[in-house]
Amino acid sequence: MPPSIPSPTLRIPIELLTQFSFSQFGTVIENPTTSPAPPSARLPPPPSVLANQNTALKYLDVTHMSDLYSLAPSRKPAHAAMNMFVCSPRDLRPHEPVASMPSSWGDIDFDDESGDGDAGSRTLFDVHILERHPFTTQTFIPLGIGAAEQTQYLVIVAPTLPASRHRTDKHPPYPTPERAKKRRSVREIFARARPSPFSNEAAPPASSYSRLHPSQRPKGPGLPDLRNVRAFVASGKQAVTYGAGTWHAPMVVLGEEAVDFVVVQFVNGVGIEDCQEVELKVDERAEEGITVAVDTDVRGRVVVKAGPGAVKAKL
Template identity: 70%
Template sequence: MPTSMPSPSIRIPVELLTQSSFSQFGTVIENPAHSNAPLSQRLPPPAAVSANQGTAIKFIDVTHMLNIYSLAPSKKPARAVMNMFVCAPRDLRPHEPSSSMPSSWGDIDLDDDDDDDGNSDRELFDVPVLERHPFTTQTFVPMGLSQSDRHTQYLVIVAPTLPASASRRHTDRPPPYPTPEIRKERSIKDIFARARPSPFTNEAAPPPSQFSRLNPSQRPKGPGLPDLKNMRAFVATGNQAVTYGAGTWHAPMAVIGDRPIDFVVVQFANGVSIEDCQEIILKPDPKADEGMVVMVDSDSSGKVLVKAGVGSVKAKL
């Protein structure tokens, strides 16, 4: 039975999916020449070389697959797996006034009378569950979706991780992702080690963590619950794939539009269910109208409008 946690009532606007805005959570994989990010927000493109007898450009190391199952309690090794998810469009409910708080990422006016001069339509997507894969990255690659497709897109919904101490207060039980206990050595060497980090060398500082050289999005997130007050939602086009960093809380893929999207999903797995994937059920207050909600604004053609963050200014994607 998945762990549950109380959910506040918050309405979240949609942001443009760019590597800069998503860097806390993982990697956006796209051809730099087709990026929708404003020039001022674009990161340096990955290294590129000529390939296939000069008929192709090879972008090198566009995302980093991470396997940290060595930290899993079972110590069972993982293998690379590739699955396919055929994701049907989600049902959205009509927009209606609410006493929900605006997201801290919004910077927009949530006045119900503000409807972009009647040229846009707002619907609501309820987020009832989040999941994460604590010991592996997970990459979603859409298939058969055009960059210019206005009628079908997908949402990428993510949340930071709370400290473990705060997580325990939320549920009155340990966080859902167990971490291996560090066995304390009681040897003479260990006793002397407390006096100086490296008693048998001239080093004055302990060696750096094996994860210190990794980008923050790639480092283990810890066993804490999701930080719902800082949940964010991004809209992706057909030329964008996304890698969730190991342990990143995210909603199951949410397709918006007229037809399903096929995703090829690449990750590591060891077959231990609690280590491969854990879920958290979001339970709003019984007296509240709603819990965590993403506001999906679209134009007359069905294209999702960006309402927050980079390139918003109520501009079309």
């Protein structure tokens, strides 16, 4: 059983999945010319070149993969793995009026009936568990669903609290920039001097972490920040990469059909190093814990309630 942490009572509105809004958690893989994000929320597209005898436009480095297992306590090397997850649609429960709201979005009225006039449905998804993969990125690539179909999926993530917020002296395995201190040779000591006696460098070399793309850098060993959980809705034309150590819920598929995901990550076979989980424990006096409010229109498409394109934007 995973360890449990107290869960607040919060309702989370759904945002549109864009690289602009998701950048602190990882990367979004999509064709930039068909992105559902409004123009104000789009980042510059990645560099591109012509390929396939000029019949294809090749976008470069659309996501960033990390293998940080060299920093794992076991020192066991990892290998790249491609698995398939066949994810069935999740059970949602009927909407119930509530006054709670996520702290990251302030005063959002979940019971507001205003909109574009569509008489859709209101349901709720309860978040019971979060997980992270501290030494690797994890990319979910959906297969066989198009943007025009009703099948969509939710990407639910949480920031990481500072490690000092832990109420325990024992942290789970997590990559750190420095290993245990060891005796250094005279050459190693002088090599850190600037200017270096062995080269023309005037500044110390960048740390291994600073050379990583921001989405690749570990988030720290802290617990998830449950008061700032966020939920994004993705279409079949979008894949997502969770950055190393990003707290996230297991995949949440909406609609009536299962979605096949090809999942790309690194693994070394050591359970606590490959995946760490926490269970969200709801207080006995509370009616619910962390819940994502899922509003859909008459076509079954999710209505975006927060962030750029809220209410008007539908995938």
